[in-house]
Amino acid sequence: MTEILASELFCGIDEKAAEDIIGELGAYEREYAPGERIFSGDDKTTAAGIVISGIVCIENVDFRGNTNLIARLGRGDIFGEAFAAASVPMRVDVTAAEQSRILFVPVNGLFLSSELPLMGRMRENFIRLLAEKNVMLSAKLECISKRTVREKVMTFLSMQAARGREFDIPFDRQQMADYLCTDRSALSAELSRLKKEGIIDFRKNHFVLMDAENK
Incomplete structure (x- = not known):
């Protein structure tokens, strides 16, 4: 009970x-x-x-x-x-x-x-x-309505960061791709670009949205 x-x-x-x-x-x-x-x-x-x-x-x-x-x-x-x-x-x-x-x-x-x-x-x-x-469901619709994979990813991560810029997401990469209605390889490539540009950092399902001073 x-x-x-x-x-x-x-x-x-x-x-x-x-x-x-x-x-x-x-x-x-x-x-x-x-x-x-x-x-x-x-x-x-x-x-x-x-x-x-x-x-x-x-x-x-x-x-x-x-x-x-x-x-x-x-x-x-x-x-x-x-x-x-x-x-x-x-x-x-x-x-x-x-x-x-x-x-x-x-x-x-x-x-x-x-x-x-x-x-x-x-x-x-x-x-x-x-x-x-x-x-x-409205939040998901906001994510998947974006035109590019980058926009989808950043919208999703920004929503997750509402409780702090460092957080865990409840998905693995395939699940995240499915949630955002995109291809897994395209998602992985975009995440790598965002990390290289200093916009985000991540390890597995743990993400950090970087401050401007950390870029």
């Missing part, structure tokens, strides 16, 4: 209340092996998934087979909530990147009357998460 409380969906909800809410909503748990598909693009679901443990990738694959990485989620993160609430097909693939445990929470019950005192808080959390997901 403590793993579930890591999710923002249960923010402000204690363990006993969470157990009661989970029971009333009819939530259930599933385990997935590395590479196992949780949802496919044409699936419909009535439940949001919460990552209890492991890593889950949200991807879109176009008709040419190109992969567009939308998000990489870990413990406490939630997925599928908007599709479940809207009752529409997923339009994305959800895959376990490693051994993962997922709690599925049916969302329809959130909007029904309940005698549980903290169900209202759960509903507020759910709406806030929908808004935050919209902001996240």
Whole structure:
């Protein structure tokens, strides 16, 4: 139960209340092996998934087979909530990147009357998460709408640097290329140029945006 409380969906909800809410909503748990598909693009679901443990990738694959990485989620993160609430097909693939445990929470019950005192808080959390997901997707759209690989990279890194000019990103190179909708070799070449020019420094997934005086 403590793993579930890591999710923002249960923010402000204690363990006993969470157990009661989970029971009333009819939530259930599933385990997935590395590479196992949780949802496919044409699936419909009535439940949001919460990552209890492991890593889950949200991807879109176009008709040419190109992969567009939308998000990489870990413990406490939630997925599928908007599709479940809207009752529409997923339009994305959800895959376990490693051994993962997922709690599925049916969302329809959130909007029904309940005698549980903290169900209202759960509903507020759910709406806030929908808004935050919209902001996240808007940020991705801002990155991939740029014309050049350099613009995409610098937009992405600048967003990541909002919490400080030195940071780790949650992607390896292929995942970063997929997220920015570009070719991995083109991405690697641009990163090398930016490093050579003294604009950034990096080692694996650790990046630094350089100060003007450090260039």
